[in-house]
Amino acid sequence: MDKEKSMRSVHLSIVVIMTLFLTGIISTAVSLGWELWILPFPVIGTVLSWMMHIGKQSTEKRRLYFYMIVLWLLLVYHGIHATSFHDLASLAAIEFAILALTEERRLLHIGFALFWFCFFWSGYATVTAADFEFTSLFISRVIGNLGVVITTYVVANLIIRKRDREREEDRQSIEALKGMRHHAEHFLANLSDALRPPVKRIQSLSSGLSGRPEEAVRADAGRILASADALSAQMDELRDVAALLTGRYVLEKEPYRVKELPREVLQSLHPQTRAPELSLTVDTDAALPEVLFGDARSLKKVLYQLLDNALKFTKQGSIRVRIYGIPEDYGINLCMEVTDTGIGMRKETLDAVKRSIYQEEPGTGVSAEGFGLGLQSVYGLVHAMNGFVRMDSTAGKGTQVHVSVPQEIADGRESREVRHPERTEGEGVFSPEDIVKETAEHFPAVRAGQVLVSSDSACDLPKEWVERLGIAVIRHRLHTDEGSFYDGTEINGDELMRYMRDIRHTAKSEVPDAAAFAPFFEKQLERAKEVLHVSIAEDASPVYREAVEAAKKYERVFVVDSGSMSGGAGLVLLYAALTAARENIGAEELRERCLRFKKQVRARFILEGTEYLVRGGRMRPLMSRWMNAFLIRPTINMKDDRMKFAVSVGEGYRKRFVRKVLSEAGRIDPSLLLITHAGVPEEELQQIREDAESILHFDRVITLPTSAAVAINVGPGTFGLMFHILNSDRETGGSLLGTVS
Numbered sequence: 001m002d003k004e005k006s007m008r009s010v011h012l013s014i015v016v017i018m019t020l021f022l023t024g025i026i027s028t029a030v031s032l033g034w035e036l037w038i039l040p041f042p043v044i045g046t047v048l049s050w051m052m053h054i055g056k057q058s059t060e061k062r063r064l065y066f067y068m069i070v071l072w073l074l075l076v077y078h079g080i081h082a083t084s085f086h087d088l089a090s091l092a093a094i095e096f097a098i099l100a101l102t103e104e105r106r107l108l109h110i111g112f113a114l115f116w117f118c119f120f121w122s123g124y125a126t127v128t129a130a131d132f133e134f135t136s137l138f139i140s141r142v143i144g145n146l147g148v149v150i151t152t153y154v155v156a157n158l159i160i161r162k163r164d165r166e167r168e169e170d171r172q173s174i175e176a177l178k179g180m181r182h183h184a185e186h187f188l189a190n191l192s193d194a195l196r197p198p199v200k201r202i203q204s205l206s207s208g209l210s211g212r213p214e215e216a217v218r219a220d221a222g223r224i225l226a227s228a229d230a231l232s233a234q235m236d237e238l239r240d241v242a243a244l245l246t247g248r249y250v251l252e253k254e255p256y257r258v259k260e261l262p263r264e265v266l267q268s269l270h271p272q273t274r275a276p277e278l279s280l281t282v283d284t285d286a287a288l289p290e291v292l293f294g295d296a297r298s299l300k301k302v303l304y305q306l307l308d309n310a311l312k313f314t315k316q317g318s319i320r321v322r323i324y325g326i327p328e329d330y331g332i333n334l335c336m337e338v339t340d341t342g343i344g345m346r347k348e349t350l351d352a353v354k355r356s357i358y359q360e361e362p363g364t365g366v367s368a369e370g371f372g373l374g375l376q377s378v379y380g381l382v383h384a385m386n387g388f389v390r391m392d393s394t395a396g397k398g399t400q401v402h403v404s405v406p407q408e409i410a411d412g413r414e415s416r417e418v419r420h421p422e423r424t425e426g427e428g429v430f431s432p433e434d435i436v437k438e439t440a441e442h443f444p445a446v447r448a449g450q451v452l453v454s455s456d457s458a459c460d461l462p463k464e465w466v467e468r469l470g471i472a473v474i475r476h477r478l479h480t481d482e483g484s485f486y487d488g489t490e491i492n493g494d495e496l497m498r499y500m501r502d503i504r505h506t507a508k509s510e511v512p513d514a515a516a517f518a519p520f521f522e523k524q525l526e527r528a529k530e531v532l533h534v535s536i537a538e539d540a541s542p543v544y545r546e547a548v549e550a551a552k553k554y555e556r557v558f559v560v561d562s563g564s565m566s567g568g569a570g571l572v573l574l575y576a577a578l579t580a581a582r583e584n585i586g587a588e589e590l591r592e593r594c595l596r597f598k599k600q601v602r603a604r605f606i607l608e609g610t611e612y613l614v615r616g617g618r619m620r621p622l623m624s625r626w627m628n629a630f631l632i633r634p635t636i637n638m639k640d641d642r643m644k645f646a647v648s649v650g651e652g653y654r655k656r657f658v659r660k661v662l663s664e665a666g667r668i669d670p671s672l673l674l675i676t677h678a679g680v681p682e683e684e685l686q687q688i689r690e691d692a693e694s695i696l697h698f699d700r701v702i703t704l705p706t707s708a709a710v711a712i713n714v715g716p717g718t719f720g721l722m723f724h725i726l727n728s729d730r731e732t733g734g735s736l737l738g739t740v741s
Helices: 002-032 040-055 060-079 082-102 105-127 136-207 214-246 260-268 270-274 296-312 347-355 374-384 435-442 463-468 493-500 514-525 543-551 566-582 587-600 611-615 621-629 653-663 682-695 708-714
Strands: 254-257 278-284 291-294 317-328 331-340 388-394 398-411 451-456 472-474 477-480 484-486 507-510 530-535 557-561 601-606 632-639 642-649 673-678 701-705 718-724
Touching: 002 040, 002 060, 002 082, 040 060, 060 082, 060 105, 082 105, 082 136, 105 136, 254 260, 254 296, 260 278, 260 296, 260 317, 291 331, 296 317, 296 331, 296 374, 296 398, 317 398, 331 484, 347 388, 374 388, 374 398, 388 493, 451 514, 451 566, 472 514, 477 708, 493 507, 493 673, 493 708, 507 708, 514 530, 514 543, 514 557, 530 543, 530 566, 530 587, 543 557, 557 587, 566 587, 566 601, 566 673, 566 718, 587 601, 601 653, 611 621, 611 708, 621 632, 642 653, 653 682, 653 718, 673 682, 673 708, 682 701, 682 718
Parallel strands: 278 317, 451 472, 451 530, 530 557, 673 701
Antiparallel strands: 254 291, 291 398, 317 331, 331 398, 388 398, 477 484, 477 507, 601 632, 601 718, 632 642, 673 718
């Protein structure tokens, strides 16, 4: 009701100003001899506007649009005369102030365009008049008037954008409250269901103790104690989550023996680990330091929750627990990884787990005891310890959760031997195809002893493809306020974007230098005769120069500049790995083929904003503020090995961007479209996929988060389209993955 009254007041103001404007124009037209035959049109329009306003005829938006058409007619009529040239600025400023109240950005843009039309029309009439004198006063007045108009337009635009954001925040708050209500109802149901079984067991067993043999009493007493322990553990879980949500959770830092963590957790879960059809293995790196300094209690809770969840949702198959360390200046990053072959999760379920309290809904066929707070407490505890959680899951195939927490070394024994295990996985949850099946059908097995293909972690490809093709990956590092983490194994782009939402947080990327590349190349040469390393473009990162510098020491290592980044570099990497697996060629010839192939790769990106370009030093803050004010979004086109910047203006920019990129690309290879993104919501990704498919049908449309090293430079809301262009070249002109019938 308040909003309705407010808009009615705005409409009244517009009609009153329109009437005053009409009165002034009529008197001016009569006194200056303007064309009087036009005046009946705005007069009739003004009368109709009053009738529509008083009678509330038509919808609110239609009335507003009609008022503005009449007002624009008056503005154009006034503005096309040379005698009104210097009056345009004040009239336009009044118009923009009115439009700021309407919160209609489209009308504001139209009004701005009409101002320029009148400005050039009346300006031309002014400067071509016989009595015109070109003086410094004329120039200063024109500059001053334009400054007033542009400033007023920018301010009005900012006001509308601010109100749009406030409305969106209100909408999200309402949705969040609805979601909280649903989760609260679900949680209370879980709470009741979780507390009832142990309480009933305690009541039942306690009531039957009297008069029973001593041996039976001892057995029942043990069951009572087990039920009481389970109840106590559940209450502790509830207390921890409450403390985390309210910010009252207190960390207890003290020395602890890291190798005792899994042993103590397994002892508490011992009855659950006895399933005959379940294989449970624990791999603790022998090179871990003997004693670390941190919160062992919280770490045990994290490992307990991860292993408990894996046991609940994996009735047969295997569970693997892996604990290792990555050396850092401040000590190590303690990594705990739990992988199961259980029921897994759908993409929307995985997103819900990351957002809020969630337990698998009924209908999965799995009975999950507890409050449904396990994974929420994992996220809360790990973040409280300044660490990161990475979770990958595929419905029906299992889940992998990776936790990385900075820790100090209390006892340095064996600490020099702590190593970072060789990793080849990429990152992300991919849709809509089952990529594991895709790799088995379309990717050949790797031939041992030939050319090994490697890359850096900023070359984005699905992790299943990287693993299938035996690609070795050297990792960028992300330095945050809390610690340093390896890109792709300890932190990904989505997790980094969530971390950076807090403006107090800072992060920067560190590329592998030549000293890091040397042992990496040596290790790969132990596995193959030659190595071809595919790097992201030299113009996008210094990592290419570091790789080239390191490769000078090895005759059998060849480095190729992919001329792109993210998924664009990933496509060149994919071509190199497929060619190496399919054909018996040397690394030098393979490099030449890659240099030809990369000319057929198209990689275009569009950014949500300019903040991260400023952070990365690629844009000045003043330019960023102007672009944001005018709704100008930067785009990046990787062309001729360089980053070429352009812009996209206005609303609906994503759909226009997709249409422009795919429509102007030429003969596109339909076998694969790769969409990489940084923090784009799933519903928006789905719309991007649909927009792409409406232009060209692709056999596979793969979406995956960018690496953290890419995300830190482009910011949240960024996405890119990567694909291959077909040509007549027999070596590189065919479909990248092959035509699927």
